[in-house]
Amino acid sequence: MGSVRWAFPCAAWRPCREEWLLAARLVQPEEKDRIGQFVFARDAKAALAGRLLIRKLIAEKLRIPWNEITLQRTSKGKPFLANNIFGIYSNYNFNVSHQGDYAVLAAEPELQVGIDIMKTNLPDQFKMNSCVIWEKAHGSSSIPNFFRIMNRQFTETEWGVISSMGNEWMQLDMFHRYWALKESFLKAIGVGIGFNLQRIEFNVSPLQLEIGKVYKETKMLLDGDKEEEWTFENTSQKFTIYLIGKQIAKETRLDDHHHVAVALGKQEGFGQKHSDVSSVDPDQPQFTLLTFEDLVASGIPVAPEDSAYWDNFCSKQESPVKQNSHSR
Numbered sequence: 001m002g003s004v005r006w007a008f009p010c011a012a013w014r015p016c017r018e019e020w021l022l023a024a025r026l027v028q029p030e031e032k033d034r035i036g037q038f039v040f041a042r043d044a045k046a047a048l049a050g051r052l053l054i055r056k057l058i059a060e061k062l063r064i065p066w067n068e069i070t071l072q073r074t075s076k077g078k079p080f081l082a083n084n085i086f087g088i089y090s091n092y093n094f095n096v097s098h099q100g101d102y103a104v105l106a107a108e109p110e111l112q113v114g115i116d117i118m119k120t121n122l123p124d125q126f127k128m129n130s131c132v133i134w135e136k137a138h139g140s141s142s143i144p145n146f147f148r149i150m151n152r153q154f155t156e157t158e159w160g161v162i163s164s165m166g167n168e169w170m171q172l173d174m175f176h177r178y179w180a181l182k183e184s185f186l187k188a189i190g191v192g193i194g195f196n197l198q199r200i201e202f203n204v205s206p207l208q209l210e211i212g213k214v215y216k217e218t219k220m221l222l223d224g225d226k227e228e229e230w231t232f233e234n235t236s237q238k239f240t241i242y243l244i245g246k247q248i249a250k251e252t253r254l255d256d257h258h259h260v261a262v263a264l265g266k267q268e269g270f271g272q273k274h275s276d277v278s279s280v281d282p283d284q285p286q287f288t289l290l291t292f293e294d295l296v297a298s299g300i301p302v303a304p305e306d307s308a309y310w311d312n313f314c315s316k317q318e319s320p321v322k323q324n325s326h327s328r
Contacts, residue, residue: 009102025302035051076190
């Protein structure tokens with residue numbers, strides 16, 4: 001049982017009544033109710049897809065019957081499996097993220113894992129998972145003003161790289177690349193708002209990810225110190241792998257608009273210098289794009305059908321009305 005990387009195109013999913021009601025029967029009632037409270041259909045679809053990804057993983061990889069799976073959340077909201085599991089499965093870890101057009105999942109049999117996906121959007125469409133200044137940034141209509149509000153999230157060096165990009169859209173794209181890297185790392189080590197993002201500095205290289213080549217130039221600094229144990233690789237699918245001590249993270253471009261970062265680390269924690277990283281396998285899997293049929297293939301309903309849930313979904317607007325447009 002090895003690593004898993006799955007992606008589901010939730011934004012493009014246009015569920016019919018049968019699909020939506022089936023999906024709702026495949027999650028725990030409390031999660032179904034929480035998802036039903038989303039204002040926009042876009043967010044409801046993404047959240048439901050995230051739960052289905054987790055249950056599919058557990059049912060197929062851990063061999064726990066779908067209707068016997070019990071998921072709970074940590075104090076910071078991270079889902080975890082509450083069922084008692086033993087032996088080779090006891091350290092199995094997973095994490096999901098949904099933003100933009102995809103819901104994504106990463107899972108590892110022995111490592112801590114955090115995943116984040118970011119779609120390059122205009123500032124008024126940007127959504128952050130662990131930043132309390134979101135309320136301020138959300139109202140920013142210009143990219144320079146957005147960067148001003150977000151100034152404390154990156155180091156001077158990182159901002160220098162962002163500002164060096166050829167135009168505002170490229171600068172925004174690099175911003176999202178950095179953000180996904182940092183967010184995935186925080187999710188892997190289990191910290192949230194209180195962590196100072198300027199403690200971590202990524203010197204990304206190359207600046208442009210070219211398909212078909214492998215790069216190992218990217219380095220990372222932690223609290224200003226260069227971490228020699230970290231290595232960065234880009235593969236033909238625009239992955240970047242980096243290691244610090246017993247930590248790994250992987251950066252991926254699913255397409256021209258999305259960055260995905262996966263952070264992996266030994267369960268002892270992060271920041272351990274001079275750790276042996278030889279046991280970490282750099283041949284990580286590529287993302288597999290799933291269909292709805294794939295998503296529910298192992299499903300066993302855990303609740304009866306609720307026809308009102310379809311009416312609830314149909315009453316939702318797909319997404320907020322965009323206030324402006326932007327040409328690249």
